[in-house]
Amino acid sequence: MLRFENVGMRYGIGPEVLRDISFTLAPGSFHFLTGSSGAGKTTLLKLMYLALRPTRGLVHLFDNDISVTPRSELPALRRRIGVVFQDFRLIDHLTAVENVALPLRVNGVRHGEIDTHVRELLSWVGLGERLDARPSTLSGGQQQRVAIARAVINRPRLLLADEPTGNVDDHIAVRLMHLFEELNKAGTTIVIATHNNVLIEEFGHPVLQLDDGELTVRRGRQPAAEVV
Amino acid sequence: MLGRRTDLPFERDQSTRFLPWIVALMVFLGGLMFAAALIVADTVDSWDSTLTGRMTVQIPQAAATEASIATLTGKLEVTPGVTGVRPVPEAEARALLIPWLGEAVVNTDLPVPALIDVELAAGVRTDAASLAASLSQLVPGVTVDNHRAWLGALINLGRTAEILAFVILAMIAAAAVLAVIFTTRSGLAVHAAIIELLHQMGAQDRYIASQFQFQAMMLALRGGIAGAAAAAVVLIVFAWVGRGIDAAFLPPLTLSLGDWTALLIVPAAAVAIAMLTARLTVLRALARMP
Ligand SMILES: Nc1ncnc2c1ncn2[C@@H]1O[C@H](COP(=O)(O)OP(=O)(O)OP(=O)(O)O)[C@@H](O)[C@H]1O
Ligand SMILES: [Mg+2]
Numbered sequence: 001m002l003r004f005e006n007v008g009m010r011y012g013i014g015p016e017v018l019r020d021i022s023f024t025l026a027p028g029s030f031h032f033l034t035g036s037s038g039a040g041k042t043t044l045l046k047l048m049y050l051a052l053r054p055t056r057g058l059v060h061l062f063d064n065d066i067s068v069t070p071r072s073e074l075p076a077l078r079r080r081i082g083v084v085f086q087d088f089r090l091i092d093h094l095t096a097v098e099n100v101a102l103p104l105r106v107n108g109v110r111h112g113e114i115d116t117h118v119r120e121l122l123s124w125v126g127l128g129e130r131l132d133a134r135p136s137t138l139s140g141g142q143q144q145r146v147a148i149a150r151a152v153i154n155r156p157r158l159l160l161a162d163e164p165t166g167n168v169d170d171h172i173a174v175r176l177m178h179l180f181e182e183l184n185k186a187g188t189t190i191v192i193a194t195h196n197n198v199l200i201e202e203f204g205h206p207v208l209q210l211d212d213g214e215l216t217v218r219r220g221r222q223p224a225a226e227v228v
Numbered sequence: 229m230l231g232r233r234t235d236l237p238f239e240r241d242q243s244t245r246f247l248p249w250i251v252a253l254m255v256f257l258g259g260l261m262f263a264a265a266l267i268v269a270d271t272v273d274s275w276d277s278t279l280t281g282r283m284t285v286q287i288p289q290a291a292a293t294e295a296s297i298a299t300l301t302g303k304l305e306v307t308p309g310v311t312g313v314r315p316v317p318e319a320e321a322r323a324l325l326i327p328w329l330g331e332a333v334v335n336t337d338l339p340v341p342a343l344i345d346v347e348l349a350a351g352v353r354t355d356a357a358s359l360a361a362s363l364s365q366l367v368p369g370v371t372v373d374n375h376r377a378w379l380g381a382l383i384n385l386g387r388t389a390e391i392l393a394f395v396i397l398a399m400i401a402a403a404a405v406l407a408v409i410f411t412t413r414s415g416l417a418v419h420a421a422i423i424e425l426l427h428q429m430g431a432q433d434r435y436i437a438s439q440f441q442f443q444a445m446m447l448a449l450r451g452g453i454a455g456a457a458a459a460a461v462v463l464i465v466f467a468w469v470g471r472g473i474d475a476a477f478l479p480p481l482t483l484s485l486g487d488w489t490a491l492l493i494v495p496a497a498a499v500a501i502a503m504l505t506a507r508l509t510v511l512r513a514l515a516r517m518p
Contacts, residue, residue, distance in 0.1 A: 049428065050518060051428060051517075051518065052518065053518045071518075074518075075430040075431065075432050076430065077430070078427075078428060078429065078430035079429065079430030080430075081430075083428060089421060089425055091421075091422055091425070102425075102426075102429065103429045103430075106426060106429045106430060106431045106435070107430070
């Protein structure tokens with residue numbers, strides 16, 4: 001599904017933010033990603049969702065060696081990845097429904113099929129009342145849920161979420177985690193970056209831990225998917 | 229494809245609001261300038277054909293006998309390039325002078341030179357001086373007037389105006405191109421985050437570029453139609469005001485087919501430039517993303 005081999009990453013001529021990162025995510029696995037602020041969680045996720053290219057090392061995604069994959073074939077890979085950005089990146093001029101529908105539009109799904117599906121999902125994350133609201137009029141937690149809905153609407157094969165529960169109370173955080181679990185049971189491989197140790201404890205998935213640019217893997221309580 | 233144009237929230241984007249106005253202004257000025265250049269070119273061409281098409285041979289009254297006129301006519305008829313020779317009857321020659329001198333003066337025994345109208349084949353430029361020299365050998369004192377003296381200067385002026393009009397047109401076009409490029413670029417900066425997002429969602433470069441291209445087309449089309457319509461109104465009013473003028477040396481001031489074509493070409497070019505700029509700018513920005 002996803003494999004990193006001795007990946008190193010630096011921004012420009014700065015210091016190496018990530019060093020010798022090697023791990024494998026098996027299909028259908030569920031991982032947390034933790035580390036102190038500035039440890040490189042977002043950078044690692046960006047490498048996973050192909051927004052950055054590593055300065056060294058190999059990234060294999062869906063059985064493609066990214067360094068030799070032609071640029072024209074990357075969009076097809078990206079379509080199978082759902083991303084929840086740390087800063088949401090909702091389009092402020094579109095309504096909540098339109099924002100969530102965006103990945104479907106990009107995928108060429110017909111208009112008629114989009115609407116009900118999107119409204120159902122937004123209702124499920126507790127935004128049934130604010131379907132046609134603009135993101136700027138939503139609370140931080142509500143925006144976050146729109147961003148999550150947008151990331152999962154396409155049933156991605158790989159879901160990468162950067163602090164997806166950072167702005168919501170524990171009750172909603174657990175509800176969102178259940179959404180991710182559902183998706184995971186349906187076959188989606190999931191990585192969730194979080195600072196929330198309570199969630200990590202409660203759900204017990206294996207943890208990718210970043211310290212000072214280096215990665216260690218902790219087994220979870222549950223029988224975890226294979227991790228190297 | 230049409231349904232997708234709303235992916236990007238262009239309608240509420242301030243930065244693109246001025247594009248139609250800029251395009252309208254440029255198309256208005258460019259359309260007028262193009263039409264003006266065409267009118268000047270037509271006029272100068274008609275002057276030029278007057279110049280090359282006709283000459284007048286003058287015989288001083290003292291030498292103007294029927295025999296000498298017949299000699300000259302015979303000589304002219306065998307001159308290369310001459311397609312028609314017509315001695316002007318004396319009454320007609322006098323009538324030509326009435327507007328200038330008044331009937332009272334002209335109808336006395338004012339000496340009036342005999343005239344022979346000479347028609348030349350299209351495009352033929354016969355040297356008036358050498359023709360006069362050879363005719364003078366037959367009848368002394370004969371002169372040849374090819375109207376060049378005063379019309380020639382006018383034609384030079386007209387040609388200069390024509391060149392100037394096309395230079396200004398080119399400058400307007402360059403200004404329009406720059407305006408469209410800058411407007412599109414600023415729109416792109418505003419939408420950089422959205423472009424990145426669509427890119428991340430797996431949108432092909434072509435898809436994103438065509439969104440911007442479509443948007444640029446709609447904006448430029450709106451401005452182009454408005455500008456061309458305004459220019460057409462000005463030209464129609466101009467032609468209507470000028471319809472009564474019947475100056476011999478001016479062609480009728482009506483909009484020819486060419487003028488209408490000019491009014492279509494200018495907005496079409498503006499739209500094409502806007503679309504191309506949008507497409508290339510977006511594709512260049514996307515090429516920098518992994
Ligand atoms: N675009 C960039 N250019 C230069 N340096 C960057 C850039 N993005 C991140 N960094 C640096 O890389 C390091 C890791 O940043 P990153 O955003 O990956 O951390 P993080 O673990 O996500 O932190 P947080 O928990 O605060 O979100 C930081 O030192 C940061 O300053
Ligand atoms: Mg981060």
